[in-house]
Amino acid sequence: MTPAGSIRLRVFSGPHLGAEIILPPGEHLVGSDDSCDIILSEGLVSPRHALVRIIPVQEDPPQVDIRPVDDAVLIDQSSAAADGTPWSPGSPCLLGSTMLAWLPSKDTAEAWQELIARLAKPADSTDRQATPPLAPDTQAVEAGTNQAPTELANADSVDSAATPPRPRNRITGKIISALVILLCLGSLAVSYEFSTRPAGVNQQELTEILKESGFTNLSVERDGEILEVRGEVADDHERVRLLRLAQSLQSPVQLDVHVRADRIGAIAFAFNSQGLFPEILKTEENNGYQVRGYMRGSQVEEAAFTAVLEDFPANTRPLLIRDIIHADAVDETLRPLLSRAGMNFVSADYRPGMVIFSGTFSEAQRSVLESVMSETQQALGVPVPFRIVAATQVTLTRAATPANTTSAMPMAAQGPAAAEPTEASIEGLQVTGVTLSPMRFISVHTGERVFEGGLLPTGHTLESIDDKELRLRKDGVVTIYRLRGANE
Structure with a gap:
C-alpha cells in the first residue's frame, strides 16, 4: 500500500527517460553518488545535486519543495533558492539535462498524458489562436497607403508577405527568439565547460590531492590506466572519507588500504586465542607492529609468533617487532618489591601469558599487591598481565623453581x-x-x-x-x- 502523502516522480529527459518512482513523505537526496536515495547516471548531475522534501497535507495534495545541494536547480526556468523553493505538481524541474516532474500518487495515468501534452505544446500556439481580427489593424494600414480598406481587403493579388505583422505576434516572436538565444548560449556554455573539464588526474596530482585531504601516509602507484592507492588509514571513518574522495575523481582509482584498528585487533586476537595478552602498537615502518608484553619463556614466545603469522595470508603478513620479557626477568624485579612491601609470603605462579597470585588476602593486602605489580610494570617498561586468586588454602602440586615462583607459602598440614x-x-x-x-x-x-x-x-x-x-x-x-x- 502506498503511504499517504506520497508522490509519483517521473523523468522526462536524459538517460532515464520515462522512469517513474513512488516517493513517500520525507527527504530524498538526488544525485549521481551511490549514497543518494535517487541515483541519476548523467554526466551533468552532481554527486549530491538536490534535496527533495515531501510534506503530507491531510485531504490535500502533498507539499513538495526542492533545495540545491551541490549544483543549481531550475524550476519553470527559474533558479531554486538555496534554502529551498516550492515545487508545484506538474512543474518541470531541471537537474543538469534531466527534467523531472511530479504528481500526487493518487492521480491516474491520464494526468501524465495531460502534463506531457502541455510540455510538448508550442509556446505560441495559444497566442495564435487568440490573435484579434484584422479590423483594428486596417486603420493603421489605411493611414499609410492610398488604397481604401475595401480594396485592400479584396485585393487577391496582394502577397501575404506584404501584410503588416500583427503587434501581438511581434512581441511574442521577440520573446521566443530571446528564449531560444538564451537556451543556445546556455547549451554552448555547458558543452564548453563539460568538454574543458580535465579528463582525469595523474599520479603526482592525486598524491597532492591526498596530502591536502590529510592522507599523508598513503602512496600512489600507476598500473596501466589505473591509479592504485596503497597504505593504511586510522579507522573506518577515514576509510569512508577516502572512498568518497576516490569516487569524486575523473580517473579510475583502486584502493588497497588497511584500517589500522582492524589490523591491530586481528593481531591481538591471534595472541589472545593462545592465552597471551601483549600490547600491539603501530610502528613507523610500513605494515610494522610492535608487540610488547610478557611471555613465560623463549619457547612460548617462538611458538606464539609462529602461530600468529600463520593466521595471516603470506602476502599480507604483518612485520612483528618484539619487545617481550620472560618470567625470570619479572621474578628478578618483583621479588625485592614484594619483600619491601612485606608480602614475601605471596605465591606467584608464572603461566604462559599471565602471572597468578594465590592466597588469602585482605582488601589492604590486595591494594598493596596491585601497587607492587604496577611498580613492576613501570620498571620493566612493558605490560605484565596478572590475576589475584583468593583461596583459603593453597597446595603446591609441583616443585617450584626461582624462575617461576617467588617464594612458597608455608605448606598447610594435610587434613580433611x-x-x-x-x-x-x-x-x-x-x-x-x-x-x-x-x-x-x-x-x-x-x-x-x-x-x-x-x-x-x-x-x-x-x-x-x-x-x-x-x-x-x-x-x-x-x-x-x-x-x-x-x-x-
Missing part, C-alpha cells in the same frame, strides 16, 4: 581438605568445548576461555584438563567434573 577427589555436578558450570592442542583450555557457557590454572565463574580453580574429565579445586576440596559423553 586433602581428601581423595570426589565426583560431583557443579551448579552454574556449563562446559561448551574442550581444546587439548596446542594449548589446553575449556570454553564455558559465558563464552569465556579458561586455561589450566585459571579461575572458573563458579570460583573453582581449573587444575587439569582431560578428554573425559576436569580436575577442579575450591577451598581445598578437589572435585572431578565428568564431561558429557565421556562414558559413551
